[in-house]
Amino acid sequence: MNMKQKGMPQRQVFGEMVAELGASNNRMVVLDADVSSSTQTKHFAARFPDRFFNMGICEANMVSVAAGLAACGFIPLASSFALFISMRAGEQVRAQVAHPRLNVKLIGGYAGLSDFADGASHQSVEDLAVMRAMPNMTILSPSDIVTTRLAIRVMLEYDGPVFLRLSRDSVTEDYPADQAFRIGQAITVREGADLSIVATGPMVRLAIEASELLAAKGLSVRVIDMHTIKPLDHDSLDRAACETGAIVTVEEHSRLGGLGGAVCEAVCERTPVPVVRIGIPDRFGETGRYPELLARMGLSAGNIAAAGEKAFNAKGKKPAMSRYVNASVSGKNQTL
Amino acid sequence: MADSEKLAAECLSMRRTLVEMIHNAGSGHTGGSLSCVEIVWTLYSHVLRYRADEPDWPDRDRFILSKGHAAPTLYATLAEKGFCDPVLMVSTFRCLDSMFQGHPDMRKVPGIEMSTGSLGMGISVGVGMALAARLSRRDYRVFILVGDGELQEGQNWEALQAAAKYRLDRLTVIIDKNGVQLDGTTDDIMPSGNIAAKLNAFGLDVRECDGHDCSALLSAFNWACSEGKSPRAIVAATVKGKGIPFMEGDHTWHGKTISQQDYELATLALRGERA
Numbered sequence: 363m364n365m366k367q368k369g370m371p372q373r374q375v376f377g378e379m380v381a382e383l384g385a386s387n388n389r390m391v392v393l394d395a396d397v398s399s400s401t402q403t404k405h406f407a408a409r410f411p412d413r414f415f416n417m418g419i420c421e422a423n424m425v426s427v428a429a430g431l432a433a434c435g436f437i438p439l440a441s442s443f444a445l446f447i448s449m450r451a452g453e454q455v456r457a458q459v460a461h462p463r464l465n466v467k468l469i470g471g472y473a474g475l476s477d478f479a480d481g482a483s484h485q486s487v488e489d490l491a492v493m494r495a496m497p498n499m500t501i502l503s504p505s506d507i508v509t510t511r512l513a514i515r516v517m518l519e520y521d522g523p524v525f526l527r528l529s530r531d532s533v534t535e536d537y538p539a540d541q542a543f544r545i546g547q548a549i550t551v552r553e554g555a556d557l558s559i560v561a562t563g564p565m566v567r568l569a570i571e572a573s574e575l576l577a578a579k580g581l582s583v584r585v586i587d588m589h590t591i592k593p594l595d596h597d598s599l600d601r602a603a604c605e606t607g608a609i610v611t612v613e614e615h616s617r618l619g620g621l622g623g624a625v626c627e628a629v630c631e632r633t634p635v636p637v638v639r640i641g642i643p644d645r646f647g648e649t650g651r652y653p654e655l656l657a658r659m660g661l662s663a664g665n666i667a668a669a670g671e672k673a674f675n676a677k678g679k680k681p682a683m684s685r686y687v688n689a690s691v692s693g694k695n696q697t698l
Numbered sequence: 699m700a701d702s703e704k705l706a707a708e709c710l711s712m713r714r715t716l717v718e719m720i721h722n723a724g725s726g727h728t729g730g731s732l733s734c735v736e737i738v739w740t741l742y743s744h745v746l747r748y749r750a751d752e753p754d755w756p757d758r759d760r761f762i763l764s765k766g767h768a769a770p771t772l773y774a775t776l777a778e779k780g781f782c783d784p785v786l787m788v789s790t791f792r793c794l795d796s797m798f799q800g801h802p803d804m805r806k807v808p809g810i811e812m813s814t815g816s817l818g819m820g821i822s823v824g825v826g827m828a829l830a831a832r833l834s835r836r837d838y839r840v841f842i843l844v845g846d847g848e849l850q851e852g853q854n855w856e857a858l859q860a861a862a863k864y865r866l867d868r869l870t871v872i873i874d875k876n877g878v879q880l881d882g883t884t885d886d887i888m889p890s891g892n893i894a895a896k897l898n899a900f901g902l903d904v905r906e907c908d909g910h911d912c913s914a915l916l917s918a919f920n921w922a923c924s925e926g927k928s929p930r931a932i933v934a935a936t937v938k939g940k941g942i943p944f945m946e947g948d949h950t951w952h953g954k955t956i957s958q959q960d961y962e963l964a965t966l967a968l969r970g971e972r973a
Contacts, residue, residue, distance in 0.1 A: 423822045423856035430826020433812060454819060462804050462813040
């Protein structure tokens with residue numbers, strides 16, 4: 363992975379890509395719920411006004427309308443903030459997208475804490491848990507500019523419900539342009555033998571930084587970009603567990619029910635090894651500047667590296683009470 | 699026989715099928731299935747354009763049963779029109795592995811345009827289908843059947859705003875106004891007010907009619923299919939449990955099991971006899 367520093371907001375990558383693809387795919391239609399300037403569907407709206415529907419501040423209606431369009435052969439992208447898509451319209455997603463397996467693409471923008479200044483009401487810390495519980499749902503959470511574009515392409519080629527999780531914040535161009543990208547197939551960003559860090563979305567970058575901190579301490583760390591949260595790449599996790607013996611998960615989402623939860627479910631049944639989850643504690647977000655807010659929630663390279671050492675040191679030891687309870691280090695009050 | 703007399707006779711036969719189906723299953727929504735028999739049957743007999751042997755025909759009209767608990771009425775109509783097997787329907791409704799699920803599943807029964815059951819979502823889906831018709835330059839129409847209790851769900855009104863915004867003149871919302879919901883009358887539980895006036899205020903052209911009079915329904919549907927610039931609404935006054943005197947207007951028959959004794963009484967009532 364090439365760590366170029368030139369960044370672009372992930373929402374802008376999405377908005378421009380969707381407008382570009384709209385030219386060659388006239389089945390694509392885009393719906394937004396009065397946040398097209400925020401989610402950047404405005405680019406598509408400007409180029410294809412006949413195929414853009416601003417449904418107003420009615421996310422529930424928007425998702426059901428998208429289901430109707432999909433049932434008639436169109437490929438609707440229903441776009442809003444991740445928490446409105448997953449929760450305000452959660453039951454519409456369940457009843458009319460997931461259950462009938464309709465070809466609706468749900469675009470969850472402003473995910474995690476990336477709407478940092480707006481505070482808890484706008485920050486989406488539960489969307490992965492909600493969407494992951496729904497049968498038939500595919501969940502993509504790309505990390506950089508290249509994989510965001512690739513995720514949009516494969517999402518449109520795939521016939522079925524997809525939730526695409528996007529950050530408001532900048533991502534960089536980290537992967538080569540010819541990067542392979544398949545739904546359900548994680549990307550091993552770096553090889554390593556002592557432990558694995560499994561990250562998703564823009565947190566992959568922090569995972570790489572953490573792996574460098576750990577390398578300085580003599581640990582060889584595998585970094586895995588789990589860009590598909592569902593279906594989860596069990597093969598990649600099996601190899602990480604068997605070959606490196608310890609796993610740290612990193613996500614800009616609650617530690618409950620998201621990537622960390624999914625990895626624990628898989629690893630504990632298939633290949634039990636120590637897993638330490640780095641993510642937002644079981645609490646709501648708050649207002650703050652983005653880096654300081656992320657750090658407050660334990661999402662920093664230093665904290666990930668410390669979790670890595672904990673996981674590494676726990677390898678091969680018999681479980682003892684409380685060993686893992688406060689394993690994620692930043693940890694005050696992280697009892698879950 | 700005049701069309702309306704023929705339709706009435708067919709509706710009576712359908713009521714027998716519904717009662718048998720729900721009785722066999724040991725559960726189901728009798729009251730709300732009986733209230734919309736004439737509406738659904740008239741639509742499929744004289745209004746909707748479809749091909750039972752080609753259920754995915756792109757130019758077919760779309761019917762969405764937003765009040766999905768009236769699934770027996772839709773199943774019985776589809777079976778009668780050749781979409782599915784009537785014997786299998788009566789014998790397997792609500793059984794494990796049956797295509798005839800408790801609420802309509804578009805992936806299981808040919809002719810079902812959208813899976814429904816959770817209330818308040820059908821008009822939105824219809825808006826999406828009507829937008830799709832316009833985008834693909836097809837001239838099919840979209841009809842959505844909504845319960846009057848169901849109108850309590852806020853999403854209906856979100857959808858009606860959108861139907862008006864996009865001037866979906868080929869979309870028709872039909873309200874099965876039976877005045878009764880699961881827990882009691884709509885007046886007691888959550889008064890609907892003047893539904894026709896509300897729909898009109900949301901930008902729809904509205905007509906009211908007797909929802910059990912097939913000729914009145916036919917004339918309302920003809921009006922809905924005439925040229926216009928706005929989405930249409932038909933508020934059809936109905937009786938929950940229609941056709942079976944001891945069920946009529948009684949909210950406890952929203953979803954009660956039909957016992958053997960009640961089944962026999964209902965069968966007699968549908969033959970025009972009394973116990």
